[in-house]
Amino acid sequence: MTNAAVDWIPAGQAFRFEDLVFWRDKGRAPFAAAAARIDTVVLGPHASARFPGELQPFVDAALTRRKQYDYSDAITSDLGRAWAAADPAVVFVESPHSRVAQDANRAPPADVMPGLREFFARIARQRGGEKLAFDGIDAVRPITFAGEIVLRPPADEAQWSALAVALAAARRLGHDAYRRACDSVIDAVLRAHRPGAALHVIGLHDTMNTKMRADGAIVVERPAVDRLPALVNFGNKGDERGEGGSDPLSIGAAEVRRIADAWAQGFGVAAADRDAAISLNRPYKGGYEVGHYGALLRARNEPRVGAVQVEFLREALLGPRATAQLRQPGADWPETDGAHLGRIVVALVAAGRLLRNATGT
Numbered sequence: 001m002t003n004a005a006v007d008w009i010p011a012g013q014a015f016r017f018e019d020l021v022f023w024r025d026k027g028r029a030p031f032a033a034a035a036a037r038i039d040t041v042v043l044g045p046h047a048s049a050r051f052p053g054e055l056q057p058f059v060d061a062a063l064t065r066r067k068q069y070d071y072s073d074a075i076t077s078d079l080g081r082a083w084a085a086a087d088p089a090v091v092f093v094e095s096p097h098s099r100v101a102q103d104a105n106r107a108p109p110a111d112v113m114p115g116l117r118e119f120f121a122r123i124a125r126q127r128g129g130e131k132l133a134f135d136g137i138d139a140v141r142p143i144t145f146a147g148e149i150v151l152r153p154p155a156d157e158a159q160w161s162a163l164a165v166a167l168a169a170a171r172r173l174g175h176d177a178y179r180r181a182c183d184s185v186i187d188a189v190l191r192a193h194r195p196g197a198a199l200h201v202i203g204l205h206d207t208m209n210t211k212m213r214a215d216g217a218i219v220v221e222r223p224a225v226d227r228l229p230a231l232v233n234f235g236n237k238g239d240e241r242g243e244g245g246s247d248p249l250s251i252g253a254a255e256v257r258r259i260a261d262a263w264a265q266g267f268g269v270a271a272a273d274r275d276a277a278i279s280l281n282r283p284y285k286g287g288y289e290v291g292h293y294g295a296l297l298r299a300r301n302e303p304r305v306g307a308v309q310v311e312f313l314r315e316a317l318l319g320p321r322a323t324a325q326l327r328q329p330g331a332d333w334p335e336t337d338g339a340h341l342g343r344i345v346v347a348l349v350a351a352g353r354l355l356r357n358a359t360g361t
Contacts, residue, residue, distance in 0.1 A: 009097070021093050046076065070333075208313070266348065
């Protein structure tokens with residue numbers, strides 16, 4: 001029986017380049033005509049909360065719309081589209097499926113099923129009292145970050161086989177279409193790129209500093225070490241100054257600091273509030289996408305070219321009204337506050353202008 005509370009995509013729905021990619025004059029000119037002016041490629045691997053219909057037999061009947069949307073970064077879809085519409089130098093690419101089908105910000109395994117089996121095994125052990133993490137096995141994540149069931153554990157090998165078939169079909173329709181779109185966009189922009197000009201690939205994300213209680217109220221505070229600053233965290237795989245870490249930097253330290261400075265100005269962050277509002281690599285250093293595309297761009301050996309993960313505090317994007325709604329028990333998800341998000345976009349466009357003016361690009 002289908003869970004009617006869940007936001008579904010019809011089974012078998014395919015996605016074309018035009019369904020996933022957004023730029024200023026889309027519908028009036030092809031992307032190839034826009035590529036030469038693009039200096040900011042924004043990726044939304046978690047921008048969709050929607051589940052592919054292939055997974056209907058496996059999704060828990062108790063899952064609410066609020067739990068489904070909190071498990072994603074859904075407001076980054078509205079933000080990314082609005083940003084691209086407002087700034088002709090920005091293009092936005094969004095994944096059509098929720099991370100439940102396959103997380104586009106995780107390294108894609110050849111076969112997701114061994115990791116998923118191990119994930120379910122660790123859930124059972126964790127509920128028995130063990131302290132276990134899921135890093136490295138969460139290409140498909142069957143529970144929310146508050147531990148709520150999304151995919152039910154298969155009861156027998158026949159169900160495991162059916163789930164494998166459903167996930168493989170969903171991957172082809174969603175994850176793979178998104179990755180092809182990302183690669184096509186970045187390839188077109190690189191072919192048109194002028195040496196010496198800035199080029200940033202931005203992985204766009206958001207996270208709340210609280211997790212969901214069983215009644216739907218998102219009020220359970222995360223540990224201090226996991227909390228975001230009041231506005232945004234930039235991750236380039238480095239330290240708190242954006243400098244060398246154990247992984248290669250996805251963008252140079254000087255450039256990530258330059259980006260953070262421009263955003264601070266664009267958002268009107270006072271100097272006294274800077275450390276509370278903006279951080280580098282704290283708590284997030286960046287996931288698969290910025291590492292993957294950072295390596296691609298690093299090969300060009302240009303100081304202003306690279307990838308950075310941007311993790312907004314979700315409350316900053318939601319605005320006070322929607323945030324207050326989510327702090328109360330419930331099963332719904334608030335409508336996007338268009339006026340509030342519009343002000344965020346104005347700040348992003350201003351930050352982009354500052355970056356370009358500083359380099360003459």
